[in-house]
Amino acid sequence: MNMSLEGENEVKFSEEKIDTSKVSTISRGEQLIGNVNPSNIDEVATVKRACAYLVDVIEKNREEHTHNKTLTPNMEFLLNHAVGEILNAQMSVVKVLTYTNEEK
Numbered sequence: 341m342n343m344s345l346e347g348e349n350e351v352k353f354s355e356e357k358i359d360t361s362k363v364s365t366i367s368r369g370e371q372l373i374g375n376v377n378p379s380n381i382d383e384v385a386t387v388k389r390a391c392a393y394l395v396d397v398i399e400k401n402r403e404e405h406t407h408n409k410t411l412t413p414n415m416e417f418l419l420n421h422a423v424g425e426i427l428n429a430q431m432s433v434v435k436v437l438t439y440t441n442e443e444k
Contacts, residue, residue: 369395372423373430383437391430398422 369392377384402419405411 367392367396368399369393372427379438381437384434387430387433387437391426394426395423398426 372395373388373392375385375388377388398419402411402416405415405419
């Protein structure tokens with residue numbers, strides 16, 4: 341997954357798909373977020389890719405702290421909490437994007 345900043349407030353994600361039959365592992369963010377999008381809404385796919393990227397950033401930070409032996413209980417709590425908040429945010433945004441008002 342490639343992400344680049346295009347303008348002051350614009351983020352562009354590559355449209356490349358991951359063929360899991362050719363790749364033995366997927367990132368932690370992709371594992372947690374998944375790619376289920378039965379409505380086939382482009383914005384849902386973009387939100388999922390963005391959130392998976394954020395989780396991967398956190399996991400990279402966790403790996404660096406682990407490697408440097410600086411992963412404290414407080415840091416681990418913050419990392420876990422951040423991942424949970426990203427998962428919650430992703431689900432909320434997808435709900436907003438897919439919500440249909442069934443009341444008439």
